[in-house]
Amino acid sequence: MEKKFGLALGCGGARGVAHVGFLKALEENKIKPDIITGCSMGSIVGAGYAYGMTISHIKNILFKLKKSDLFDMNVNPIKKNSLLAGKKMRALLAKHLGEINFDQLKIPFGCVATDIVTGRIVNLTEGNVVDSICASSSIPLALPAVKIGEHLLVDGGVLERNPVKLCKKMGAEVIVAVDVLGSLSHVSSYKNIFELALRIFDIQEATLTHKSHTRNADLVVYPDLGNISQYKIENQKFCYEKGYEAGINAIPKIKELLNI
Secondary structure, eight states: OOOOEEEEEOOOGGGGHHHHHHHHHHHHTTOOOSEEEEETHHHHHHHHHHHTOOHHHHHHHHHTOOGGGTOOBOSSHHHHTSSBOOHHHHHHHHHHHOSOBGGGSSSOEEEEEEETTTTEEEEEOSSBHHHHHHHHTOOTTTSOOEEETTEEEEEGGGTOSSOHHHHHHTTOSEEEEEOSSOSOOOOSOOSSHHHHHHHHHHHHIIIIITTGGGTTOSEEEOOOOTTOOTTSOOOHHHHHHHHHHHHHHHHHHHHHHHTO
């Protein structure tokens, strides 16, 4: 008897294109997740797939993505509490997903964000999908916090870079987590205070959240992406191929876990 398959897609910025390649490997082997959870870039890819977008469609959107599609600088970032306004990002997501709610998705989906008021992780499984994935993807200082209900939310990776716990809570019996960030890479320098803030965020992700997210996963897959920065929109083809490669290598183990 097949078990309910949950796929937890972790955060990783531009490196998250690897998630699309991983999904392609699953599709080729006729394996479809029953539940998808995501954090940050994993929430964007996961929501698109749960909505019913084809792999080719998601791939084309990400391969054509340019900095100008996302970068809308705040005139006064200190007063606004973020370098970017975040309006372009939300508009781009709404263009492809529409203003849909979670219950309109074809595959059960949820994502995680961090409440900067309470300092706790928040599971997002109802309401507006675009608002939720914007919250899950809101890198502190780079993008503005998103208000949803009583919560003021930023990137889920602050506390939980891969939402395995949510996947289990939603009913998954076998959970495969895809971690596109891997281990913390070394850097020789940083150019400004913004790059310093992002570096501190990376260190926090690696040291505070890396170990905890694997505890309830039956399999954790790490695409080999080298030292590619998650903050630079480039190398999409490479990331996609490495995600696909990791997926193909993981197929035998996934089939074993699912008894298929």
